[in-house]
Amino acid sequence: MKMEAQTFDLKFKLNGKEVNVLVDTRETLLDVIRDSFGLTGAKKGCDEAACGACSVLFNGHAVCSCTMLAAEAHGGSIVTVEGLSSNGKPSFLQKTFMENDALQCGFCTSGQIIAAAFLLDNAEGELDDHEIREGLSGNVCRCGAYNKILHAVSEASRNRAVK
Numbered sequence: 001m002k003m004e005a006q007t008f009d010l011k012f013k014l015n016g017k018e019v020n021v022l023v024d025t026r027e028t029l030l031d032v033i034r035d036s037f038g039l040t041g042a043k044k045g046c047d048e049a050a051c052g053a054c055s056v057l058f059n060g061h062a063v064c065s066c067t068m069l070a071a072e073a074h075g076g077s078i079v080t081v082e083g084l085s086s087n088g089k090p091s092f093l094q095k096t097f098m099e100n101d102a103l104q105c106g107f108c109t110s111g112q113i114i115a116a117a118f119l120l121d122n123a124e125g126e127l128d129d130h131e132i133r134e135g136l137s138g139n140v141c142r143c144g145a146y147n148k149i150l151h152a153v154s155e156a157s158r159n160r161a162v163k
């Protein structure tokens, strides 16, 4: 049976700004933020919620945008990796990733940073290595930059804890 395309007038907050776009009800959030808004930080890796490359914050929670329908974001708030910086300046966490050289090809990096941002925002005190590994366990790095990612998040956690 052929499914008829249906459109939906989607309104949500994207990186702090109210936005409005007509979407196909079958479109994923990842496709809409990349194709309609040009925010290409979130990547399409597995396209089945298994690698974390497409992670964004939805109402403050890290989610896989590749398996979330865009329409589900209606009335909510989405933050992409681009939204963590302000006026083009990287956030403290983004800077810590750069300073620790916590990437190789960079494909997984935005997802790692979003997952780390969620982890740090919900942590009480300094995170230990086990908690960081656990918190980032849904984010795959095909280059194997795990040690440097761990160091970066650990440093960010330590610096936050002493602030």
Ligand code: FES
Binding pocket: 043, 044, 045, 046, 047, 048, 049, 050, 051, 052, 053, 054, 055, 064, 065, 066, 067
């Ligand atoms: S692309 Fe969404 S989890 Fe892999």
Ligand code: FES
Binding pocket: 103, 104, 105, 106, 107, 108, 109, 140, 141, 142, 143, 144, 145
């Ligand atoms: S840096 Fe290449 S996939 Fe993680």
